[in-house]
Every structure is written in structure tokens, then in C-alpha cells.
Amino acid sequence: MTSENPGVRSLPPTQAHCKITCKTEKDWWDKFKPFIEIAGVILLAVYTGYTVKMYRANRKAAEAADSAAKTAAATLKEIQSSSTDTHELAVQAKNQADRTKDIADRALAQSNATNRLAVEAKRQADIARESMNSNIESAKQDRRPWVGLQLLQCNNCRLESDGSLVIGDLSAMLINTGKSPAIDMVVHWTFESIKATDPIPDYAVIEKESAAERQRAFTIPPNMPPEMAASIAKTNALTERRIAPSKEVLAPNAGRGITIIASLRQVRKFGPIEDQNVVYGLGKITYYDISHTTEHTTMFCVMNDFGVGFRYCPTGNHMD
Numbered sequence: 001m002t003s004e005n006p007g008v009r010s011l012p013p014t015q016a017h018c019k020i021t022c023k024t025e026k027d028w029w030d031k032f033k034p035f036i037e038i039a040g041v042i043l044l045a046v047y048t049g050y051t052v053k054m055y056r057a058n059r060k061a062a063e064a065a066d067s068a069a070k071t072a073a074a075t076l077k078e079i080q081s082s083s084t085d086t087h088e089l090a091v092q093a094k095n096q097a098d099r100t101k102d103i104a105d106r107a108l109a110q111s112n113a114t115n116r117l118a119v120e121a122k123r124q125a126d127i128a129r130e131s132m133n134s135n136i137e138s139a140k141q142d143r144r145p146w147v148g149l150q151l152l153q154c155n156n157c158r159l160e161s162d163g164s165l166v167i168g169d170l171s172a173m174l175i176n177t178g179k180s181p182a183i184d185m186v187v188h189w190t191f192e193s194i195k196a197t198d199p200i201p202d203y204a205v206i207e208k209e210s211a212a213e214r215q216r217a218f219t220i221p222p223n224m225p226p227e228m229a230a231s232i233a234k235t236n237a238l239t240e241r242r243i244a245p246s247k248e249v250l251a252p253n254a255g256r257g258i259t260i261i262a263s264l265r266q267v268r269k270f271g272p273i274e275d276q277n278v279v280y281g282l283g284k285i286t287y288y289d290i291s292h293t294t295e296h297t298t299m300f301c302v303m304n305d306f307g308v309g310f311r312y313c314p315t316g317n318h319m320d
Contacts (some may be wrong), residue, residue: 189283
């Protein structure tokens, strides 16, 4: 052991002592050194393998990037080539469209011209058809019968001293001035005497009222015994047959006389005209032409409001 005294210089250990104390440390290092070296080799191998793996991964990534770049370049080139082709196709399509439009414009112009010709042809056809129809109608009107009232006469008519009007008979002629016969001609007429202030009578209204009155007269009561009802119905049928107007044929330029009023005395006194009665003779003539397709009608109205003569009414005279 060394002295603790500072003033005394210590001596190095002896060789035997050093051998004993240092051998322990050397034996420990020699024992663990191989393991440490192996661990270092393993770590180096792992690091080297990881480095190689990273290199390969980076290389693959670089190759992939390079491939992508090449693909992009090829795609761009293809797009540029396709764009050029598309442009050429577009130019060709435009040229074709222009040619097609030109053809279409010419076709449209031709169509419009054809349409104008068709419109004009239709107009001419319509004019021709209207002209033909007008000629046909004019020919029909020219050939059809026309029956009218003519030669109106008041026979044995006079005024009495008190102003009354005495009518022997009021007659006229129905004359067919057409070029074909009037078929199934039926003549109806009547007369009325009414105040001068009353409106001129209308034969259509008179005819309607007469038909309603005749219908009421021929109506059989519902509670009548069957045998009596049958007998009345038979009588009514015979009466209808007897009073039914005859159907006549009036040849062209032929005449048929009628007596509108017979043996009438109309009392009139001297005084204001509005207090006087006016005598009217009214009638209706129906007939067909030879085709028997259209019924023609002539209406007439004559009147006496003073003196002994008759004249045509302001209204109620027409032919169709």
C-alpha cells in the first residue's frame, strides 16, 4: 500500500502486482470483443442491405418517372399529330359543309320556286274552279223556273158613298218566266184587314199561327173512348187530305190565275187615315226545278189603303 503522506513520493507498483490487477481487465475485453465485432458486422450488413434496397427503390422510381416522361412525350406527340389530323378533318368537314350548304341553298331556292309555281297553279285552279262553278250556277239559274205574281187586278171594285170599299174579286196571274217547268208547285194565300197603324202582316207568321190552330183543332182528347177516338182520327185524316193544297206543274212562260180576295166589303168612314183599315192580300208559292233538289219560294204582299186600286206592299215580296 502507498503512504498517505504527501511529502513522500510513491513508488510504481511492482511487476507482480500489475500482472495481478491488469489481467482481470484484459480477460473481460478478450471475452466480449468477438461478440461486439459480430454485432458491428451485422449492423453494417443491415445498413448495407437497407441502402441497397433504397437504391433499388429509387432506381425503380426513376425508371417509372422516365417511362412516364416518355409516355407523356409520346402522348403529346400523338395529340399533336391527332390535332393536325383533326384540323385537316375539320377543314375537310367545313369544305363539305360549305358544299352541302350550297347544295341545300340551291335546293331551297328550287323548292321555293316550285312552291311559288304550285301556289300560282293552285290560284289558277281555284279561279278556274270558281269560274266553272259560277258558270254551272249561272247555267242552273238560267235554266231554272222563276214563278212570280203578275197582272194584279181588282175586278168590280168600287167605293160606296160612305167611303167603304167593295171588292168583287182581287185576282192575279202566277207566271213562270224561267226556262224549265216548276215542279210540285203549291200556292197558299190569304187576306187580312187591319188598322193602318198596325205593322204590315208577315205571311210566315200567319202560316205558323194557322198550323198551330189546325193542330189544336185536330187534337183528340186523351180521355175519349177508343172507338170514338178512332172515328175522329179517321175523319181528321180525310179532312187533311181534302184541305191539302194541290201540287201543280207550271210550264215555262205559262200562267196560272189565282183569286186572292172575293166578295169583300171593307167598311171605311171619312176621317183621319190612322183610323182607317188597310186590306192586305198575302201569299206564298213553293216549287222545285226539274232536279227536285232545291225548293224555291216566292212571297207576295199587296195592299189597299185608299181608293179601289191595290199595290205591292213595301215589304213581304221576294223570290229565291
